Amino acid sequence: MQTTILIADDDTELADLLRQFFESEGFAVRLAHDGRAALSEAESDEVDLVILDVMMPEMNGLDVLKELRKDKDLPVIMLTARGDDLDRILGLELGADDYVPKPCNPRELLARIRAVMRRSEGSGGHSVMQADDLELNQGSRVLLKSGEQVDLTSTEFSVLQCLMQHRGSVVSKRDLYLSALGREPVAHDRSVDMHVSNLRRKLGPAPDGENRIETIRGIGYQYRVS
Known part of the structure; x- marks a missing residue:
């Protein structure tokens, strides 16, 4: 079954480049360019993982994560400004699974996605x-x-x-x-x-x-x- 990723970032050029890269790796990709649209898309049962930028219009990424964590344990990887420790720490406190500093290498982001998805899919055992x-x-x-x-x-x-x-x-x-x-x-x-x-x-x-x-x-x- 194809994994669906939501890329939430107001940098439309970056979001589109990431979309093309992840689609070439076999993922289905949805895009959102403001926080409210991101929250609406993330609450869909069709999304398996969210790549969430901290700085977005309408609603910032931390507020989106806070709302999302009220009723969903959907895997979330935050995109944070390089060197911005406060955003990174706040994201982890609110329940982000991991973070990647921007500008990011798409292959590093892919590795983080695969690691998070392996964890969320379970070990396959029953102990x-x-x-x-x-x-x-x-x-x-x-x-x-x-x-x-x-x-x-x-x-x-x-x-x-x-x-x-x-x-x-x-x-x-x-x-x-x-x-x-x-x-x-x-x-x-x-x-x-x-x-x-x-x-x-x-x-x-x-x-x-x-x-x-x-x-x-x-x-x-x-x-x-x-």
């Missing part, structure tokens, strides 16, 4: 991991907390999956990047830190009141054993 009051189904990629589903982005799920697979052991940040984001970390990249922060907020403390995910300074993180 279930349990820790404390959490039950993580690796096949359906559904997380239950005390029997209630917790909405996670595909990247948040993959970060938690990796930590639970190595419960009680320290997982380095590099290993989390490779396992959960499908790429090597780059200098000053705090993507994994932001995804862990989102997980802590969504999951809350363990039943004993302690942090589920511990920071191991200078190394990485571990899901602790109660």
Whole structure:
């Protein structure tokens, strides 16, 4: 089945160049050139992934993402101005799966898209991991907390999956990047830190009141054993 990508960017020339590139790679592509149109298109069940520019008229990309995350876990890759750490951090806090700085290399963006789509499509297995009051189904990629589903982005799920697979052991940040984001970390990249922060907020403390995910300074993180 063909994957449909929504490219939301008010730079019509760039959007059209990306459309031609991704169509040549076998994707179906939709375009939106302002935030309101992007939100309307993204809420369609026919869109599988969104490439979302931060700076757009009508409604900026961060506001689009905020509205989208109220009821959809659709994979989103943000396009941010190179060196604009604030937009990148805000995007990750709001639930973006990854980000690419502009101007971007279409092949790098393609690699990010394929990595995000692999995560969102699931592992194909059906094993279930349990820790404390959490039950993580690796096949359906559904997380239950005390029997209630917790909405996670595909990247948040993959970060938690990796930590639970190595419960009680320290997982380095590099290993989390490779396992959960499908790429090597780059200098000053705090993507994994932001995804862990989102997980802590969504999951809350363990039943004993302690942090589920511990920071191991200078190394990485571990899901602790109660």
